[in-house]
Amino acid sequence: xxxxxxxxxxxxxxxxIDGRVVAAAPGDSVMGAMLLADTPAAGxxxxxxxxxxxxxxxxxxxxxxxxxxxxxxxxxxLTPVRDGMVVTTGIADD
Amino acid sequence: MxxxxxxxxxxxxxxxxxxxxxxxxxxxxxxxxxxxxDVALRASRGNFALVWVHGKGLGRPDxxxxxxxxxxxxxxxxxxLAAETGTDVGLEQRxxxxxxxxxxxxxxxxxxxxxxxxxLGADAFPVEVLDHAATARLLPAIGPEVVGATFCxxxxxVNVLRLFGALHEGCRRRGVDYRPGAKVAAIxxxxxxxxxxxxxxxxxxxxxxxxxxxxxxxxxxxxxxxSAPVLPERGQILVTERTGRLLDYPTGTVRQTxxxxxxxxxxxxxxxxxxxxxxxxxxxxxxxxxxxxxALASLAVVRSWGALRVMxxxxxxxxxxxxxxxxxxxxxxxGITLASxxxxxxxxxxxxxxxxxxxxxxxxxxxxxxxAA
Ligand SMILES: Cc1cc2nc3c(=O)[nH]c(=O)nc-3n(C[C@H](O)[C@H](O)[C@H](O)COP(=O)(O)OP(=O)(O)OC[C@H]3O[C@@H](n4cnc5c(N)ncnc54)[C@H](O)[C@@H]3O)c2cc1C
Ligand code: FES
Numbered sequence: 001x002x003x004x005x006x007x008x009x010x011x012x013x014x015x016x017i018d019g020r021v022v023a024a025a026p027g028d029s030v031m032g033a034m035l036l037a038d039t040p041a042a043g044x045x046x047x048x049x050x051x052x053x054x055x056x057x058x059x060x061x062x063x064x065x066x067x068x069x070x071x072x073x074x075x076x077x078l079t080p081v082r083d084g085m086v087v088t089t090g091i092a093d094d
Numbered sequence: 095m096x097x098x099x100x101x102x103x104x105x106x107x108x109x110x111x112x113x114x115x116x117x118x119x120x121x122x123x124x125x126x127x128x129x130x131x132d133v134a135l136r137a138s139r140g141n142f143a144l145v146w147v148h149g150k151g152l153g154r155p156d157x158x159x160x161x162x163x164x165x166x167x168x169x170x171x172x173x174x175l176a177a178e179t180g181t182d183v184g185l186e187q188r189x190x191x192x193x194x195x196x197x198x199x200x201x202x203x204x205x206x207x208x209x210x211x212x213x214l215g216a217d218a219f220p221v222e223v224l225d226h227a228a229t230a231r232l233l234p235a236i237g238p239e240v241v242g243a244t245f246c247x248x249x250x251x252v253n254v255l256r257l258f259g260a261l262h263e264g265c266r267r268r269g270v271d272y273r274p275g276a277k278v279a280a281i282x283x284x285x286x287x288x289x290x291x292x293x294x295x296x297x298x299x300x301x302x303x304x305x306x307x308x309x310x311x312x313x314x315x316x317x318x319x320x321s322a323p324v325l326p327e328r329g330q331i332l333v334t335e336r337t338g339r340l341l342d343y344p345t346g347t348v349r350q351t352x353x354x355x356x357x358x359x360x361x362x363x364x365x366x367x368x369x370x371x372x373x374x375x376x377x378x379x380x381x382x383x384x385x386x387x388x389a390l391a392s393l394a395v396v397r398s399w400g401a402l403r404v405m406x407x408x409x410x411x412x413x414x415x416x417x418x419x420x421x422x423x424x425x426x427x428x429g430i431t432l433a434s435x436x437x438x439x440x441x442x443x444x445x446x447x448x449x450x451x452x453x454x455x456x457x458x459x460x461x462x463x464x465x466a467a
Contacts (some may be wrong), residue, residue, distance in 0.1 A: 062396045
């Protein structure tokens with residue numbers, strides 16, 4: 001669904017999203033990596049259980065909260081990817 | 095310049111103006127609602143969203159009665175809005191608590207509630223005094239420092255942004271002509287009757303005028319021979335990330351919204367027209383909220399803001415009508431609570447019906463001494 005505009009990004013990093021190994025480029029946000037990997041869902045609303053996904057992409061809506069390297073409720077849109085990063089979404093816990 | 099004819103011009107599109115316009119609108123009645131643009135001082139979008147009577151009206155039973163009436167009307171008001179606009183404003187009204195971290199505070203509040211009940215006589219509404227254990231039965235998340243609470247079963251809260259949206263949608267469906275970007279600069283009486291309003295988007299003529307411009311009323315009221323000594327009072331509010339159901343009832347300072355966020359509020363500061371936030375004030379609000387509900391300590395704060403209350407010298411509403419019965423003023427703190435009666439009695443009066451007692455009880459004449467001094 002999403003595709004990278006720059007066909008030759010400088011460098012490559014590898015992270016896992018819910019156990020899946022995913023390639024990304026330095027400078028990508030975790031949100032970008034999630035969207036490129038076709039796994040946009042970040043978790044479920046604690047209020048009504050509906051699935052949520054990044055919405056604003058700029059730190060305002062808090063719809064993109066995921067666990068990053070064990071740290072709960074991190075904003076995927078504001079966190080740059082790092083080699084070896086482990087991302088878990090709330091969706092996979094279901 | 096555009097010139098148009100209306101039966102009623104409502105100045106201000108906040109909760110107060112929108113509630114009155116919504117209630118006054120109907121077939122054959124031409125109503126225009128003149129508002130500023132997106133950037134405006136607008137208490138209606140920065141408030142704490144309580145529908146609340148508990149503790150109000152000490153020494154002023156008429157205000158306690160008016161608030162109780164508003165709160166009792168709220169369910170059917172919310173149902174009407176939902177039926178007409180399809181928007182559920184999220185009214186939860188199973189009661190509300192004022193929590194205390196010190197025994198003296200609780201004793202004082204309990205005594206105040208008793209005095210209000212005595213003043214109201216047969217009209218008294220129930221308020222219970224709860225100890226720690228009884229409070230914990232309603233709100234199991236309280237911390238050990240909470241000594242107790244007062245509880246009033248009439249109180250509740252709403253989703254105020256949906257209320258704002260529903261009122262505007264309701265106005266639209268009832269044919270109200272909403273004009274944003276139409277700040278009113280001047281209002282004058284026409285020689286043959288009616289009013290001329292000069293706005294940033296042209297001139298409007300209307301047979302009746304309703305001033306519901308919040309803090310803007312101070313400047314506009316004298317143009318109609320009325321007075322509205324309103325002053326800004328800032329309230330800062332914190333909002334946490336969403337979390338599972340933690341609080342089944344709202345309290346005066348901490349409540350969980352229907353979408354899962356916890357709102358913590360609100361400071362009371364006289365800082366002029368400054369809508370900013372200050373870390374020390376927010377930290378104090380957060381610290382006291384965590385003493386009330388220790389589980390809040392692990393939640394991230396996602397937003398904070400400052401908003402200006404439309405405050406009158408005694409905190410009570412101001413309703414006024416000029417001698418000709420064609421120029422009205424309605425302004426208040428607690429405009430969320432009072433929205434049901436603004437859409438009811440006040441709107442009916444504006445549309446030409448009978449004036450409810452509140453026009454005498456809450457006339458700005460009570461501030462005559464203040465103004466003379
Ligand atoms: C921090 C805080 C917490 C609160 N908590 C609660 C609560 O829990 N429960 C409760 O019941 N109430 C609460 N309130 C109070 C409530 O929000 C207000 O009473 C209510 O919003 C007032 O609505 P309003 O329409 O009079 O004013 P506003 O919302 O300020 O709207 C005034 C409108 O008039 C417009 N205007 C101004 N001048 C002009 C002009 N010259 N021409 C055209 N338009 C003009 C403005 O653009 C604005 O749209 C709170 C308020 C604050 C600030
Ligand atoms: S996508 Fe809105 S905060 Fe991350």
